Amino acid sequence: MADLTTQYMGIDLDNPIIVGSSGLTGSVDGVKRCADAGAGAVVLKSMFEELIISRSEDLEHEMIQSEHPEAYDYIRAELGMRVGPRPYLKYIEDVKKSVDIPVIASVNCISSRWWVPYAENIEAAGADGLELNISHFPEADETSEVIEQRYADIVREVADHVSLPVAVKLGPYFTSLRRFLGTIAGSGAKALVMFNRLYSVDVNLKKQEIVPSMKMSSPQEMLVPLRWIGIMSGEISCDIAASTGIHDSESIVKMLMVGANAVQVCSVLYRKGPEHLTELRNGLGQWLDDNGVASVDDLRGAALKHTEEESILFKRLQYVKALEEAAEYKY
Numbered sequence: 001m002a003d004l005t006t007q008y009m010g011i012d013l014d015n016p017i018i019v020g021s022s023g024l025t026g027s028v029d030g031v032k033r034c035a036d037a038g039a040g041a042v043v044l045k046s047m048f049e050e051l052i053i054s055r056s057e058d059l060e061h062e063m064i065q066s067e068h069p070e071a072y073d074y075i076r077a078e079l080g081m082r083v084g085p086r087p088y089l090k091y092i093e094d095v096k097k098s099v100d101i102p103v104i105a106s107v108n109c110i111s112s113r114w115w116v117p118y119a120e121n122i123e124a125a126g127a128d129g130l131e132l133n134i135s136h137f138p139e140a141d142e143t144s145e146v147i148e149q150r151y152a153d154i155v156r157e158v159a160d161h162v163s164l165p166v167a168v169k170l171g172p173y174f175t176s177l178r179r180f181l182g183t184i185a186g187s188g189a190k191a192l193v194m195f196n197r198l199y200s201v202d203v204n205l206k207k208q209e210i211v212p213s214m215k216m217s218s219p220q221e222m223l224v225p226l227r228w229i230g231i232m233s234g235e236i237s238c239d240i241a242a243s244t245g246i247h248d249s250e251s252i253v254k255m256l257m258v259g260a261n262a263v264q265v266c267s268v269l270y271r272k273g274p275e276h277l278t279e280l281r282n283g284l285g286q287w288l289d290d291n292g293v294a295s296v297d298d299l300r301g302a303a304l305k306h307t308e309e310e311s312i313l314f315k316r317l318q319y320v321k322a323l324e325e326a327a328e329y330k331y
Contacts, residue, residue: 002288003295009165009190013040020264037277159188169193216267221245233259249283257303
């Protein structure tokens with residue numbers, strides 16, 4: 001049988017299938033189910049900066065109003081750590097004791113205020129890696145340069161303070177995505193996760209109010225990361241994990257063939273259960289055997305010919321072709 005082992009940001013994986021950060025990885029039992037079904041690694045459910053900030057501000061207000069203001073400065077120094085990561089650090093330790101696959105911690109952040117000290121503690125808790133899920137909604141007067149620099153500063157600040165590998169999960173909506181991804185890769189990231197699937201909002205017509213929209217991904221959505229992984233895999237030195245729309249073993253093969261080092265799956269596991277990982281892993285191995293490919297590493301980048309024609313196809317020709325096909329469509 002083909003060799004499915006590979007490396008992702010320097011971490012040895014039994015196979016390139018990673019369970020993405022989600023409720024599936026929000027408990028020890030959930031992680032064990034993923035590991036037992038054959039996950040190559042897991043990214044733990046994220047710790048959110050906004051939650052820590054809100055809790056900290058509430059507790060700070062209570063302390064200021066208390067009868068013992070002399071204790072304020074002493075307690076405040078430990079406040080963020082007490083209300084935020086300590087349960088998360090314990091969770092990392094418990095997961096590491098329960099499974100023998102790599103465990104990647106995840107933080108969802110909008111600034112570097114909290115994550116440098118937290119990243120150091122996450123490393124001490126035994127995580128094998130750290131995924132930064134950076135999400136910042138721009139202010140009306142912020143330029144694209146300011147926004148992109150903020151992202152790069154967060155990555156550089158965290159990467160400079162920890163020895164564990166740092167991955168960065170990003171959305172595709174940047175002014176010059178190609179340049180921006182290169183900037184993040186050069187800021188200390190060991191891997192880029194392409195792409196973060198941003199949840200939106202909807203309108204409840206009956207209640208006439210805004211509500212969260214929590215729709216899962218569809219297989220068609222894999223085409224956006226597939227295109228950009230193909231463009232970037234030869235341009236950046238760090239690893240790439242494909243994310244969004246990966247629902248079957250053929251999708252995994254395609255992502256590897258355009259240069260991905262690993263893939264992250266989530267929505268399909270919500271629909272079919274973590275045990276579906278066994279089918280994904282076996283399907284990948286079967287495809288390699290059927291096509292005479294000895295290993296995952298031999299498959300990586302196999303679809304890329306690095307020709308001028310291919311470059312045009314990635315960047316422009318597919319758009320022209322789509323228009324031509326649409327014009328020929330018979331209603």
